Amino acid sequence: MSGALKYEGVRIRTIASTYWLSGIAIFLNAVICFIIAVTVTTSDVDDLDVAQVTTWTWTAGASAPITPVLAGVFFAVMGVMAMGHEYRYGTNKATLSAIPDRIAVLVAKVLVLSAWVAGVVVTSLLLDLVVTWLFLDGPDFEIAAWRPIVNYLGYCIGLALAGFGLAAILRNQVGALVAVLVWPLVLEPIAYGILGVLGEQSSRGVGKLANLLPVSAGRRAMFDPYEIFAGFGTLPTWGIAASVVVFWTAVLGLVVAGSALFIKRDA
Numbered sequence: 208m209s210g211a212l213k214y215e216g217v218r219i220r221t222i223a224s225t226y227w228l229s230g231i232a233i234f235l236n237a238v239i240c241f242i243i244a245v246t247v248t249t250s251d252v253d254d255l256d257v258a259q260v261t262t263w264t265w266t267a268g269a270s271a272p273i274t275p276v277l278a279g280v281f282f283a284v285m286g287v288m289a290m291g292h293e294y295r296y297g298t299n300k301a302t303l304s305a306i307p308d309r310i311a312v313l314v315a316k317v318l319v320l321s322a323w324v325a326g327v328v329v330t331s332l333l334l335d336l337v338v339t340w341l342f343l344d345g346p347d348f349e350i351a352a353w354r355p356i357v358n359y360l361g362y363c364i365g366l367a368l369a370g371f372g373l374a375a376i377l378r379n380q381v382g383a384l385v386a387v388l389v390w391p392l393v394l395e396p397i398a399y400g401i402l403g404v405l406g407e408q409s410s411r412g413v414g415k416l417a418n419l420l421p422v423s424a425g426r427r428a429m430f431d432p433y434e435i436f437a438g439f440g441t442l443p444t445w446g447i448a449a450s451v452v453v454f455w456t457a458v459l460g461l462v463v464a465g466s467a468l469f470i471k472r473d474a
Contacts, residue, residue, distance in 0.1 A: 211306045211315035219319055222292070228285045229327045232278035233334065236267040239277070240335040243268060244342035258349040262356075262431050264339045265332070265348075269362075270355040270431040278331065279366045282324050283387045286370025289320045290465070291380030313375075313466045317368065324367045328360050351431070358428040358451065365425055365458040366391075372458070375465025378472075391422040399423050406443075418445045418453065425454030 219225050243264045259270070268274025293299040306312050339346055366387075374383040399417050406414015418424065428450045430436035437444045445453075 208308075208311050208314070211308065211311040212319065214302070214306055215312075215315040215319040218292075219289070219323055222288070224288055225285065225323070228281040229323075232281040232327060233331045235277050235281075236331045237334050237338060239267040239274065240264055240338045241342060243274075244339055248344040257345065257347040258351070259431055261339060261343060261346045261348055262352040264343050264346070265335050265352065266355055266359050266429065267331075267335055269359045269429050272426075272430060272436050276359075276362065276426065276429075278328075279363050280388065280392075282327075282363045283366040283370040283391075284384060285324065286320060286367035286372075287374045287380060287383045287387055289316050289367075289371050290374035290469075291383050294374070294378050295380040309470050310466075313469060316371065317462065320367055320371060321364050324364050325360060328363050332356065332359075354447070355429045355431045358425075358447075361451070362425045362429060362454070365454060366422075369458050369461050372461030372463075372465035375469045376461065395420050395422050415443050418443075418449070421454050421457030424450040428454065 247260055247264070263270045263274075267276075267278070269276050293302060302312060303309065306315075370383065370387040373386050374380060377383045377386070399420055402414055402417040402420075406417065424445075427433075427437050427444070428447050433447055437450075
């Protein structure tokens, strides 16, 4: 297992795209954080909302629904490349020759990928914390900010693992990239909108199905305050814990399915 971890550690550190994707994610978050910090003042909000605005700024907009989590896209792409590179460049056979234990290879990829993404997210959050403190007018950091912060970290890691799982399932880097980008950015928002309309027009609870959309559930878990932003009052929305479970069930489902196929298939 230690050999597999070292092997994967070298791989992720020697691929230029790893640094490009990580750097862009950190840079975009810092830019969004700075823009929010310099455009919002405490006079624009009530005293009770200053803490929420501070968290919104610190998370580069992740704790409110009006700002997309752009960094998550880059982590999803990074996850695809963690497995997709093996198929694109035909290095899967070389990897399995060096590390014959397929389970060890998979576990190492998941652990190294998760650790790298976690490190990048923590670095980004620390930078955004400094930006928020320096440029936001009268910031109010509250203890309750831990919940959107932790869920933001989990969301980014989850998207990376989803990309990893899709690449293992499809065995095609381009196809996995399309899937991991089109689903959360196009298909799921459309499905959420349709279910929202049907839910308002029907009394059969159709709108509740929107709670099962995984990316929306993971995104919703970061909202602060949750009661105001989740569902916008038009859909019967599940709580934070249920939303986290939905998101991670989908992520782990992709990872388990991809891992099972990787173990069963020929290299």
